[in-house]
Amino acid sequence: MTIPTLNETHDPTLQSWVHSANEGDTDFPIQNLPFAQFRRQDSEEEFRGGVAIGDQILDLSRVASLSVFSDAAQIAATECAESTLNKFMAMGRETWSALRLAISRGLRLNSADEKKLADCLLPQRDAEYALPCHVGDYTDFFASLNHAEKTGSLFRPDNPLSPNYKWIPIAYHGRASSIVISDHPIHRPSGQMKVKGSSEPGFGISQKLDYEMELGIVMGAGNRLGEPIKIEEAEQHVFGVCLLNDWSARDIQAWESRPLGPFLGKSFITSISPWIVTLEALLPYRKPFQRSDGEPKPLDYLDSPTNQRQGAVDINLEVSLLTPSMQANQQAAEVISNSNFVDCYWTIAQMVTHHSVNGCNLRPGDLLGTGTQSGPQRQEGGCLLELSLAGREPIALSNGETRAFLQDGDTVVMRGWCDNGDGPRIGFGRLVGTCSTALTSQND
């Protein structure tokens, strides 16, 4: 295996002829180049692949039809013209890299292709997005020790962690059908739950709707059934990373989860950001995978020199809340928590390797959630369950409102970005969801 190294696409001094890409506040400088599926808003056009540059989208379908690129990059652009990116994701790291290089060169200041590529741009404000790929299977990990400890201690103060936690990247299978793209309305689910003190469960509308700030790991080339992925090869199979909100109904989840884990408390909806930041773009933000003294050493199959040296990724995560009252008073959304993926107990490579170690096959476009990402401090919780101590201490917003859980009309905005102080930051865009009023109960 070749371990990728920084190349010309990472040069922090690069500038683009798309001027908005050179501004300090953009998520999408020329060093980023994330992928999405888009079309002109409110149109009947086919969705196709695009790459973000500043406040524009480079339409890869048009790039392919104009044959701006050659060789592997042209073939890759042609695959990106399809209605999902799955085939492109299946092509593997060398092809992704060839396309990235061609796009980077074409979008640079003084590119000979500026005129042709300028013809392939659509402003992001005029676009709408679809899921970037068909998600065959969605798996959700539980990889933040801070989250596991803090939520565990709410319910089992003496014994917050299960005995396997520090050995296994714990995960459960999630629901693929109900994954939606950013801005999809979030319906409040109904279900069975047991109110404290009542002897029998009842049926009703969830009163404990929550978000979970996660990252989504999008698989590239898969593995065959029965053939595990070794940890030194794991990242070759990963296409990129997006933001993920694992919406949760805590009352439904609490009553249903024993003994087989979360089910309807999660499967009503899961949303992801439109933009997938490639693993190659994240290369300048890799960090050593470090465990505190006294933590167990990972078993051999979850350990490797590369993972130790650069298994972690420094990604800042932020959750904001916009309530109906803020909106009515034209206030901006309020940041309610920050965390960083570098604090995660398990790395991307460890999650991929563990998932396939039994021979389970991962396919291009499959999605792995990292689990809620929480920092060590109380205000760094990645969900309201943590921040409000399971509703016992509602959080206070600066306009005087409080929240134990989400209320109808609340909008949750998630962001993520990398910034190593050396050149422009690269961002993940926004993942937005607004809680709609409750579904009519089946019993009405």
Place this chain on the structure above:
Amino acid sequence: MTIPTLNETHDPTLQSWVHSANEGDTDFPIQNLPFAQFRRQDSEEEFRGGVAIGDQILDLSRVASLSVFSDAAQIAATECAESTLNKFMAMGRETWSALRLAISRGLRLNSADEKKLADCLLPQRDAEYALPCHVGDYTDFFASLNHAEKTGSLFRPDNPLSPNYKWIPIAYHGRASSIVISDHPIHRPSGQMKVKGSSEPGFGISQKLDYEMELGIVMGAGNRLGEPIKIEEAEQHVFGVCLLNDWSARDIQAWESRPLGPFLGKSFITSISPWIVTLEALLPYRKPFQRSDGEPKPLDYLDSPTNQRQGAVDINLEVSLLTPSMQANQQAAEVISNSNFVDCYWTIAQMVTHHSVNGCNLRPGDLLGTGTQSGPQRQEGGCLLELSLAGREPIALSNGETRAFLQDGDTVVMRGWCDNGDGPRIGFGRLVGTCSTALTSQND
């Protein structure tokens, strides 16, 4: 909603001009007519839809191209010519029924279409099968109270059932990518496990490979995200039922399952039978949904007059084991357990309704496992974990061998059939899997 009633296709006196369909030992009399995806063995042909009749397959692709049928049945047959049955499954109950009626009439003794249809037959012994549909999501229920109680009592003798068991059709999301068709080799997975008495977990090859005798419920027309399926309409959304073996690695499962449920102990492989028996074919075998005295009444959303009257289905289930030693001595596989789906604590309609009550969308071809089906008696356990009391009392085979769990080379054969004493029995064919030698450990 119209509740389906027996029609001419269920007439127990019907006979077919395909003589093998009239023999007493066939699974596939003209009253059955289950669907599969097949092609000529070892060929490069496209897989296409077919219907079993006696020892033959009616090739629906050929039926469609010869335009043997008309109207809805012709349109349906055309969809069955595709490489998966998902589109046909999406068409809904009236269309499935129209095609069933046309096939039944065409295959009857003295059919005017005998000559044309005889040209569309392939012997089953010359065929190979693919998954009948693309499975978007796979969910596994835990719907047999006998199984839940017996396995629960192995590990928690004082408290075998979780408090929600009799209120919720408990389920977890399973892995769709590793679902395979009958006869696919079953690899023994590696993984993390904790040996009794050791202070730390280790990595190795599973020593506790098990089968689970389940039924698979295959979804037809789906529901939209956010729109639950009411129980009185649930069965309209179900295409049919197949056999399902939820292979399990008990040692991996035991160590990983807390707190989020089974993961790698299950996701290495799941196999299903090629033939899907339609819900319409199962109509003569419906039974009242009965709960013993003292059992709680289901909550309103899981209760309906139709479900009470005929929610259950009388399906006999049988597991046989063929060991390498039996094979060497030319012995037949030995039946090691029997059970019946009529004993299931939850009905198909209850599982579908519960799954969607939070607004989760089910799609055509989605698969719901019923969970291991066990009868009330010890020898009616649907898995070795139950039969051998978690390995403490290995079962004795008539050739003197014993089994606590499966050994390499063991073949598990599952069968299912309905027989109400009134006409021919209808069967599900066979679901076969042979345990291959272990995967090479990643650490070798």
